[in-house]
Amino acid sequence: MITFESVTKRYPGGTVAVDALDLEIPDGQTMVLVGPSGCGKTTSLRMINRLIDPSEGRIMLDGTDISTVEAPRLRRGIGYVIQQAGLFPHRTIEDNIATVPLLEGWNKAKARDRARELMDLVGLDANMARRYPYQLSGGQQQRVGVARALAADPPVLLMDEPFSAVDPIVRSSLQDELIRLQNELHKTVVLVTHDVEEAIKVGDQVAVFYPHGKIAQLDTPQHLLGSPADEYVENFLGFDRGIRRLAFFSAGQLDLETGTVLAADTTVEAARAAAQRCGEPWVLVTDGGNRQPQGWFAVSDLDRQPDRETLGSLSLPLAPLGHTFQVGRDSLRAALDATVLSRTGRAAGVDGDGRVVGITTYERLRAAIQTAEQAGLDGNPDQPAFREGRTTPEAQQAGADDAAEPAGEGVRPS
Amino acid sequence: MSYFSDAWNWLIASQNWHGSNGIPIRLAQHLEYTGLALIIALVIAIPAGLAMGHLRRGGFAVVTIANFGRALPTLGLLVLIFVLTSGSILSWLIPLVALAIPPMLVNTYEGVLGVDRELTDAARGMGMTEWQILRKAEIPVALPLILLGVRTSAIQVVATATIAAYIGLGGLGRYIIDGLARDEYNVVAGGAVVIILLALAVQGLFTLLRRVIVPAGLRGQAQNS
Amino acid sequence: MSWAWQNRDQIGHLLASHLYLALLPVLFGIVVAVPVGIMCVRWRWTWPPILSLTSIFYAMPSLALYLVLIAYTGLTDWTVIIPLTLFSLSVLIPNVVDGLRSVPPPVKQAAVAMGFGATRRTIQVELPLAVPVIIAGLRVATVSSISLVSVGQLIGIGGLGYLFTDGEQRDFTTEIWVGLILIILLALLFDGLLVLARRWLTPWEARAPRQERRRVVQVALRGANAGVKGGSI
Numbered sequence A: 001m002i003t004f005e006s007v008t009k010r011y012p013g014g015t016v017a018v019d020a021l022d023l024e025i026p027d028g029q030t031m032v033l034v035g036p037s038g039c040g041k042t043t044s045l046r047m048i049n050r051l052i053d054p055s056e057g058r059i060m061l062d063g064t065d066i067s068t069v070e071a072p073r074l075r076r077g078i079g080y081v082i083q084q085a086g087l088f089p090h091r092t093i094e095d096n097i098a099t100v101p102l103l104e105g106w107n108k109a110k111a112r113d114r115a116r117e118l119m120d121l122v123g124l125d126a127n128m129a130r131r132y133p134y135q136l137s138g139g140q141q142q143r144v145g146v147a148r149a150l151a152a153d154p155p156v157l158l159m160d161e162p163f164s165a166v167d168p169i170v171r172s173s174l175q176d177e178l179i180r181l182q183n184e185l186h187k188t189v190v191l192v193t194h195d196v197e198e199a200i201k202v203g204d205q206v207a208v209f210y211p212h213g214k215i216a217q218l219d220t221p222q223h224l225l226g227s228p229a230d231e232y233v234e235n236f237l238g239f240d241r242g243i244r245r246l247a248f249f250s251a252g253q254l255d256l257e258t259g260t261v262l263a264a265d266t267t268v269e270a271a272r273a274a275a276q277r278c279g280e281p282w283v284l285v286t287d288g289g290n291r292q293p294q295g296w297f298a299v300s301d302l303d304r305q306p307d308r309e310t311l312g313s314l315s316l317p318l319a320p321l322g323h324t325f326q327v328g329r330d331s332l333r334a335a336l337d338a339t340v341l342s343r344t345g346r347a348a349g350v351d352g353d354g355r356v357v358g359i360t361t362y363e364r365l366r367a368a369i370q371t372a373e374q375a376g377l378d379g380n381p382d383q384p385a386f387r388e389g390r391t392t393p394e395a396q397q398a399g400a401d402d403a404a405e406p407a408g409e410g411v412r413p414s
Numbered sequence B: 001m002s003y004f005s006d007a008w009n010w011l012i013a014s015q016n017w018h019g020s021n022g023i024p025i026r027l028a029q030h031l032e033y034t035g036l037a038l039i040i041a042l043v044i045a046i047p048a049g050l051a052m053g054h055l056r057r058g059g060f061a062v063v064t065i066a067n068f069g070r071a072l073p074t075l076g077l078l079v080l081i082f083v084l085t086s087g088s089i090l091s092w093l094i095p096l097v098a099l100a101i102p103p104m105l106v107n108t109y110e111g112v113l114g115v116d117r118e119l120t121d122a123a124r125g126m127g128m129t130e131w132q133i134l135r136k137a138e139i140p141v142a143l144p145l146i147l148l149g150v151r152t153s154a155i156q157v158v159a160t161a162t163i164a165a166y167i168g169l170g171g172l173g174r175y176i177i178d179g180l181a182r183d184e185y186n187v188v189a190g191g192a193v194v195i196i197l198l199a200l201a202v203q204g205l206f207t208l209l210r211r212v213i214v215p216a217g218l219r220g221q222a223q224n225s
Numbered sequence C: 001m002s003w004a005w006q007n008r009d010q011i012g013h014l015l016a017s018h019l020y021l022a023l024l025p026v027l028f029g030i031v032v033a034v035p036v037g038i039m040c041v042r043w044r045w046t047w048p049p050i051l052s053l054t055s056i057f058y059a060m061p062s063l064a065l066y067l068v069l070i071a072y073t074g075l076t077d078w079t080v081i082i083p084l085t086l087f088s089l090s091v092l093i094p095n096v097v098d099g100l101r102s103v104p105p106p107v108k109q110a111a112v113a114m115g116f117g118a119t120r121r122t123i124q125v126e127l128p129l130a131v132p133v134i135i136a137g138l139r140v141a142t143v144s145s146i147s148l149v150s151v152g153q154l155i156g157i158g159g160l161g162y163l164f165t166d167g168e169q170r171d172f173t174t175e176i177w178v179g180l181i182l183i184i185l186l187a188l189l190f191d192g193l194l195v196l197a198r199r200w201l202t203p204w205e206a207r208a209p210r211q212e213r214r215r216v217v218q219v220a221l222r223g224a225n226a227g228v229k230g231g232s233i
Ligand SMILES: Nc1ncnc2c1ncn2[C@@H]1O[C@H](COP(=O)(O)OP(=O)(O)O)[C@@H](O)[C@H]1O
Pocket: A011, A012, A013, A015, A016, A017, A035, A036, A037, A038, A039, A040, A041, A042, A043, A044
């Protein structure tokens, strides 16, 4: 736990970069400090590893005032990642990563083994170990920076705009990587960014800063999007926060239509009956054995087809499947997106193996959003919220349940 | 400390301050040669450096000239040209000018090159002519380095003019060459002191000049002069 | 050129003594400049006075210094070696300091944040990263030193410079040409060797001849040693 106790930083010249900041950063979580440029994020961060000393107040790390710890020793226990990576140009990748272990007095072989381990962890190919930083792309250098910060397994990781210098695609994949790492490692991460999207995506907690070194709101991303504390925060978050917020609700909450998911060997007659029973204008055709979705038939088209033919044997072209969403993993936002993009106004939810779980429609989405909002507002804030792309134990469970209950089984002709 | 007492005695001896071999005359000659060589070099090197820097061309040539100028042994150049020109005025002027050009050229070129390219592009975008860009943006920014180049050349020419006494040039070098030839070590000692003082004076003069000429905001650029 | 071949023994001797007179000062220079440079970075207040000293030595005409030294060292090799060492120092010290300070801020910051103490940072990070800049300085010092030795001939200790005065007295151009060419070739040779040394010592640098040339120019521009050969003639 890192605690700021009314910390103020006044630079020579009078700029108050951080103004009486109180902040608790719980262990094992990602705390994001976000705000406009010059609002004091970097200053706050760098006071944690004593690259900057506060003018007033104190910072506690697990109950110890950090100003009482010798700076180099404190720093070796805190990983630090910066925008330009700051790799040592004269050391190979493995030696860069092994820097802190070597400082800590590990022997060279052990430190290098550790470096290889970390390269694997951050997704760097082992054959890069002997290269020099100039031979790596920006994204790869940044991965090395993260590996180096993690090398001595520090409980705390400070990151200052770690992904700002790379292009958007690489940035997004680095963010995913950070989320994946954090799922495994559960470090206390403090990440500084000016990018709200990034804050929402990677943060467990987000502290939004006013322009002059004060916190405007400290909250979980979904609460931040759901109820911004004031107009400043609302403007800072941007205009489509309603839709962005859906990213925090699991698609598993959808009540999916299963009655119109039909295997390819279903007869036209049975298909019409199923559609009528469900009141649906479209049926989803899956291939028989493993329920992979194929595409859609309009019921109005089926009316003109022979009763006894199976769906798979019709010469009628299928309407394209469109995007699917993964029920246990994706959010309502992904499900909505897939539905909006689909020609049929419907999207198929699949499980981890791509087998159809059920179908969603605008109506079903609306119902799910309503329930979710209700639950979200009344919900227990201590309960771990759903996060897109992260596998929480519950989500894994939900996926497994879906898979155990085969959809569309009932309408098979016997 | 017999060296410095010899030098001192020679310096204060009144006969050394009069006549055609007196210190004032020798100093004046020395400054005359130095000044002439510097002005000629200036007229050649500065426009060339400005042009190349402005066009961002000829970097390789500039660096090569600089390296070559550094490798070229002064004494060798002096005697070679002396022998080749059989003792005309060119025999000392050519080497002095040749040695004065590289520092000015390199510094001017690098100084102009040091101007932010985005700044010049922006100026061009606002409709400034090339000449205006050179005058309003590039020369002011390059000025500290140009001045340093001129200083370096000046110090170098002062020293080389001394050596040129070996091929018969007047100036302060006469004391040294003649003193050595006649084994008059007090003359040599005194001459050496005057030359050292002159070099330091030139150095000091340019430091002052820089205070006057270079805008305060740019002084950080070539701090160590 | 047949003259050069006939006199190869004498030229060989002159060449050896020339190298000895030119390179020893550079060797002394680098051995002193690195610790002094580190000191100037580590204790910043030592830098301004040392910088002033180096710029004074830089401006001193070497011939005048040779003459001053005769009184103390007599007509020995030291009369030439000491002023050239001072000259080397005046090129190398500012250069070492600049090299040590040229470490990119993010790299320095990362080092601090990882818990490097000041001394460890200087030796393990700043010094290795300064190597290219230091070698650029060595190139300038070496080439200048090789060409400056010949001035010592005016007091009778000048290596290949002998060919200049002898050629002048005998009005024999070939001899002067041979001296000039040999000195320039020596300078180029050692310059090239230093470039190779740089590549060998710093495998982490991308091969960039252009950058390397610029670096040498920057050395020449740098503060006290602005320009090409400067005042030490
Ligand atoms: N070393 C410094 N000296 C003086 N002012 C500084 C210094 N570092 C930062 N500042 C000022 O403090 C404020 C906060 O800076 P910083 O913490 O870097 O902001 P952020 O990281 O949020 O962009 C800014 O107004 C900045 O100009």
